[in-house]
Structure formats: structure tokens, C-alpha cells
Amino acid sequence: MKQGYKTILLWILLIVMFISFYFHLFSGSQQQGRAVTFSEFWQAVEQDNVRSVTIKGDEITGEFMRGENRHFRTRALLTDELIRDLKDHRVNVVVEKEEENPFWQSALLSWLPMILLFVIFIFFMRQLQAGGGKAMSFGKSKAKMLTPNAKRVTFADVAGVDEAKEELQEIIEFLKNPKKFSRLGGRIPKG
Incomplete structure (x- = not known):
């Protein structure tokens, strides 16, 4: 599992635990009838x-x-x-005798939402500092735009490396006609 997924899973787990604890404290005060x-x-x-x-x-x-x-x-x-x-x-x-809420319980109930918001704020600020704006970049495409007037590199530009030219020509031929190679059992290696 990637490190990013572990971090997100940990945060979701912590939030669910806080919410369930918060509702557990309130559920004890509800009476039947x-x-x-x-x-x-x-x-x-x-x-x-x-x-x-x-x-x-x-x-x-x-x-x-x-x-x-x-x-x-x-x-x-x-x-x-x-x-x-x-x-x-x-x-x-x-x-x-009327049950009195302990000090820690009343303090936790009043401060828990603020602490949770503060932790989320710190999390986003660390993400912004670490990755140059990665925190709010979900949903953005990582594809690069190709402009038609950009300089294109052709086989004629590669001088003296005949092996590289041949390998690239084979890859291009495979991409144009993959059935020809798959019939012989050929496939592009992964990695």
C-alpha cells in the first residue's frame, strides 16, 4: 500500500473515532420514554x-x-x-443523585470540535508546504499540453546512435500494428 493511502486511511480512522466518541458521550444523557x-x-x-x-x-x-x-x-x-x-x-x-459530568468530559465536549478543526488545518498547511500546493490539487490532470508549434524531435535529429533508432522504430511499428507482433508472442515489457 502506498504511503499516501496509509496517511489518508489513518486520518479517516481518527476522524471516525472522534465522531463515535463524541456521540457516545451524548448518548448516555438521553432517557427512555x-x-x-x-x-x-x-x-x-x-x-x-x-x-x-x-x-x-x-x-x-x-x-x-x-x-x-x-x-x-x-x-x-x-x-x-x-x-x-x-x-x-x-x-x-x-x-x-444527579450525575455531574467530570471536568475533563465537559472540557472535551466543548473543545473537541475546535481541536479537530485545528488538526485538519495543520494537516493542510503541511501538505501545502511539502508539495508546492498538492493539498488542493486533487482532481487536476497531470497531462501536459502539446503545442503544435513546439519543436519536434525526429530520427534525423539523432546522430550516430543507430541502435536507439532501430529500437524506437520497432516500438513505433508495434504501436501501429500490434497484431503482427502479438501473433508471434511479442509484447512490450513492463518497466
Whole structure:
């Protein structure tokens, strides 16, 4: 495998790893269940339709006793009155400590996009310095333009090297009529 392909493959792998890590951090904060308003939640509590709730910070998740989609989530401030009212309606209440994101995790989430852009910027700047503008030259043809008035070199211009003339004449003849040589098993060597 060429060195250029290895470098590109490495960069793609690093970007995919960063993106998957970034989404992994966000996926842990998503809760299951459908979102309901606090009014809908409280109406269900008063109708004795709530089996249990888990309160974590200002987020309440729980399970209805009846209904098609039993799991729900809503937001409300935790007060003593709220817990007392839930207990009066025989709702199983669990209060959990709110998880705090560690400093490194919040710093990584906020700085990761900037670091990624900076690394890509450095990569392109190194490519520009190394190859005289190779970084943005993908898609450009490497073919050279031949102008009709350019000086052409002919066999008459080559003096004293008869072997070179004969070899070039054989190559030209092969290119003009390849069937003649392929019938005899001849082919142009590679390299």
C-alpha cells in the first residue's frame, strides 16, 4: 500500500473515532420514554395512573399503570410537597443523585470540535508546504499540453546512435500494428 493511502486511511480512522466518541458521550444523557408535560404527569398522578417515578435533579422519569406507552419523562423542581403528594397517591418514589459530568468530559465536549478543526488545518498547511500546493490539487490532470508549434524531435535529429533508432522504430511499428507482433508472442515489457 502506498504511503499516501496509509496517511489518508489513518486520518479517516481518527476522524471516525472522534465522531463515535463524541456521540457516545451524548448518548448516555438521553432517557427512555416519551416526553410529557408536567400537567399531564400530575393529572395521571391524581387519577392514580402512575406506578413509580425516579427523580434525578429536575428530571422525572417513570412508568404509568395503564396505557400503550407506559414509560414517560418530564421536568419539575423537586420539593417536599411534590414528594408528599406522590406518596399520598401511592406512587413508588426513588430519588437519585444527579450525575455531574467530570471536568475533563465537559472540557472535551466543548473543545473537541475546535481541536479537530485545528488538526485538519495543520494537516493542510503541511501538505501545502511539502508539495508546492498538492493539498488542493486533487482532481487536476497531470497531462501536459502539446503545442503544435513546439519543436519536434525526429530520427534525423539523432546522430550516430543507430541502435536507439532501430529500437524506437520497432516500438513505433508495434504501436501501429500490434497484431503482427502479438501473433508471434511479442509484447512490450513492463518497466
